[in-house]
Amino acid sequence: HVQLVESGGGSVQAGGSLTLSCVVSGDTDSRNCMGWFRQVPGKSREGIAALDLDGVARYADSVKGRFTISMDTAKNTLYLHMDSLEPEDTAMYYCAARITPVCDYAVVRDFNYWGQGTQVTVS
DSSP: EEEEEEEEEEEOOOTEEEEEEEEEEEOGGSSSSEEEEEEOOOOOOOOEEEEEEOOOEETTTTTOOOEEEEETTTTTEEEEEEEOGGGGGEEEEEEEEESSSSOTTTTTGGOOOEEOHHHHHHH
8 A cells, every 4th residue: 555645735826836745655566656646626637747667757748848747765755846837737736656667647547546635726
């Protein structure tokens, strides 16, 4: 089992930056791919970034060039650094872990463990 706890959300003005953190604990064999997702009320959860065991990052077109996913293995913490934030980025943000090493952020249902979410509001 894997536990994930997000933090770092808040309110920011358009054009600003924010960094989300996700502390990861539990079975290391069950976190072969880490991802960030977001969801607004009434819409499906959207995958936006993923990081595999080799450190290769993949991004959705909507955030490419603005968001950066990274992992500090010493701190067991996954990060999402967000620049040039837009009102359209307003959402609840979640981190997740996937057991299988196929690291596709778009297949939300294949991620096995989820955090509770942290709200980001851009105005």
